Amino acid sequence: METTVLKKIWLSPPHMGGNEQTYVQEAFDSNWIAPLGPNVQNFELAIEQFVGNGVRSACLSSGTAAIHLALEILGVGRGDEVICQSFTFAASANPITYLGASPVFVDSESDTWNISPNLLREAISDRIAKGRKPKAIVAVHLYGVPYKVDEIHAIANKFNIPIIEDSAEALGSTYRGFNCGSFGDIGILSFNGNKIITTSGGGALLCKDVKTKEKAVFLATQARDNAPHYQHSEIGYNYRMSNVLAGIGRGQMEVLPERVESRRRNFEFYREHLSDISGISFVKEPEWSSSNRWLTCILTPSYEFRERIRLALENENIESRPLWKPMHLQPIFEDSLSYVNGTSEDLFERGLCLPSGSSLEHNDLERICGIIKKLLK
Ligand SMILES: *Cc1c(COP(=O)(O)O)cnc(C)c1O
Secondary structure, rough: OOOOOOOOOOOOOOOOOOHHHHHHHHHHHHOOOOOOOOOHHHHHHHHHHHHOOOOEEEEEOOOHHHHHHHHHHHHOOOOOEEEEEEOOOHOOOOHHHOOOEEEEOOOOOOOOOOOHHHHHHHHHHHHHHOOOOOOOOEEEHHHOOOOOOHHHHHHHOOOOEEEEEEEEOOOOEEEOOOOOOOOEEEEEEEEEOOOOOOOOOOOOEEEOOHHHHHHHHHHOOOOOOOOOOOOOOOOOOEEEEEEHHHHHHHHHHHHHHHHHHHHHHHHHHHHHHHHOOOOEEEOOOOOOEEEOOOOOEEEEEOHHHHHHHHHHHHHHOOOOOOOEEEEOOHHHOOOOOOOOOOOHHHHHHEEEOOOOOOOHHHHHHHHHHHHHHHHOO
């Protein structure tokens, strides 16, 4: 008997544009096989031009490293508390613990799925009342959907607490016409393999002035003092991006607008073909923002319903994934403080990320929707 192997469809695979290898070759030709060199500078320039709003960027080895350095630059240290959106990937929260500080998790609102302004206000007031004013806030544009920048930043400003804007999933998303990554006291990007563009692994710290950028680069390159010998007055890290990988990044920046378009097209296809099916819904795009639709997420009526879809797709060699498990429900953070309202827990139970790569073809999308439709008939 013949067995046919169905073509594997991944959730969000890398998608090269064409010029990446040219820039990587330049690194080889000039022997800049190091965590510095012209590709790093040019990649940073391309990021700064794309994000705009006057941002400076420092390319690093990962988005996690960028959050770690952002927290350190903002003065977070042992014994401090840092507020963090609970509904996110663990990399938003883990670096808080690297510095000996504690995360305080805040739940989401149901319209953007991001940090709730009301709950944030409540959490800050409560922590201040207990003599524990938070040192920083990590807010996340989850799945590329911008959080309510004006509301969240007004609250942070009122209490004079800096914001780290986790834009790992939101490169190419905009809020009131400005690019995500440009709003926080410090912003971060990720170029991990599953993100909208990738350098296989990598990230960037975004800031508003050259001094902060220089500080980030200093910390990312072992904190070397200005001396002919190796001298250190501070603890540093080895977090700078390699010039080889920055070559991939330069090529990827050239196709970023196309990648955003393709992901938005995927979302529209799913919405068109699935929204009249019993109870499946999508997170809306408010008129004041545009999402890069990094991943298309559906909300189903129940956990069982969600699992039926996920397993049916898996059975046909198609990868899908439940939404992020909130941090306040993670075993590692069970002792952490949290201010919750049930929103992220409910989203986690009922939500599913569908294949969303920019290289998905029309017939892949038809195949996926066909399986879901057949299942629910
Ligand atoms: C991917 C991601 C990160 C971390 O990025 P890495 O480059 O993988 O370290 C941080 N926050 C969120 C929300 C992410 O999705």
